[in-house]
Amino acid sequence: MSKATLKTIAKYTGLSVTTVSRALKDGDDVKQPTKDKVKAAAEYLGYRPNLSGVGLRTGINYxxxxxxxxxxxxxxxxxxxxxxxxxxxxxxxxxxxxxxxxxxxxxxxxxxxxxxxxxxxxxxxxxxxxxxxxxxxxxxxxxxxxxxxxxxxxxxxxxxxxxxxxxNYDIGYQAAKYLYEKGCRNIKLISSSQEYTYAWHKYYGVKRASMEFGTKFDKDFDVIFDTDVNNYRSFSKALMEQNDAPDGIICGSEISACGVIAGVQDAGKVIGNDVAIIAVETCDLPSFFIPPIPGLRQDxxxxxxxxxxxxxxxxxxxxxxxxxxxxxxxxxxxxxxxxxxxx
Missing domain, CATH: 3.40.50.2300 (Response regulator)
Structure with missing residues (x-):
């Protein structure tokens, strides 16, 4: 089938090319039933506007x-x-x-x-x-x-x-608040590089929650930037084997959470007893982790x-x-x- 054009629609509907063109542009001088008729015909015939031609006429790059x-x-x-x-x-x-x-x-x-x-x-x-x-x-x-x-x-x-x-400020605040309300007092935030604005927003959100709960949270000691981590599994294992191991971890993504969960278990720690984990997520992947972990969902x-x-x-x-x-x-x-x- 050849490509549908304004002339094709005009012939199919019995209308003029000018009326068809104005209808497709929702022109005020075209009645709604005519617009509906033209648009239905355009859809049926598979009409697509020639963007190169439209761009030349309007000066707009589409x-x-x-x-x-x-x-x-x-x-x-x-x-x-x-x-x-x-x-x-x-x-x-x-x-x-x-x-x-x-x-x-x-x-x-x-x-x-x-x-x-x-x-x-x-x-x-x-x-x-x-x-x-x-x-x-x-x-x-x-x-x-x-x-x-x-x-x-x-x-x-x-x-x-x-x-x-x-x-992201609210993400940091809600994630930290969740952990503090579960009894955590020594939490870590796994964050993207500090060169990004949203990383700072998230940090300040966690900081606010720590102040409300009367706990200490320091950027230099309690934030783990992903630029400093090559392997989340080995990193979290070493982290959990320290004397001052965290009892709460905020993961910046499902992927970092996956590695952290594995590393915690490699260290012989029990998620839910020794440490609580919450993730920033974009899908339902954390529901398949063992154990499942809560998350703040980004749509x-x-x-x-x-x-x-x-x-x-x-x-x-x-x-x-x-x-x-x-x-x-x-x-x-x-x-x-x-x-x-x-x-």
């Missing part, structure tokens, strides 16, 4: 470029939330003329390099990127180039920009959808003040969650 990090060499699973994020990014563009391109960011690649590549090669009318830093040069560059963008994560810059984020599909919605609105001229969103996580308790007896 490609959205999401720059996302790829799996590091040696990673067993990678980031299990990436697929849900991409699925959400795609869903957020449904019903619009925009389409998604994912540009991989290699582990040792300069993050600004990918952004410049997308801009200098006119790959996108709008850019989405994550792993934001407090002072992020990608934000400055895109602002100066006048390219619409939305960040997954916040910064602490004077440049006002659109963003979607997860409330990456929802985040991806919101990111796409915001980049489209940014391109269309929506004020930045209306393009800022922080999503809460939900606590998932599971059978076998435990209480640490504080001696």
């Amino acid at each position: 490609n959205i470029c999401a720059i996302l990090p790829v799996t590091k060499p040696g990673d067993i699973v990678g980031d299990v939330g990436t697929l849900a994020l991409i699925s959400g990014l795609t869903a957020g563009l449904e019903g619009t003329p925009f389409h998604l391109t994912v540009l991989p960011l290699e582990p040792d690649q300069d993050p600004l390099e990918s952004v410049k590549y997308a801009v200098e090669n006119s790959l996108a009318g709008g850019i989405i990127f994550n792993l934001t830093r407090t002072q992020d040069e990608r934000v400055t560059y895109l602002y100066e180039q006048n390219v619409p963008f939305v960040t997954f994560g916040q910064t602490e810059m004077t440049v006002d920009h659109a963003f979607v984020d997860i409330d 990456m599909h929802s985040v991806g959808t919101k990111l796409s919605e915001f980049i489209v609105k940014s391109i269309e001229g929506t004020p930045i003040s209306k393009l800022k969103y922080v999503e809460k996580t939900s606590l998932h308790l599971r059978e076998g969650h435990y209480i640490i007896e504080n001696v």
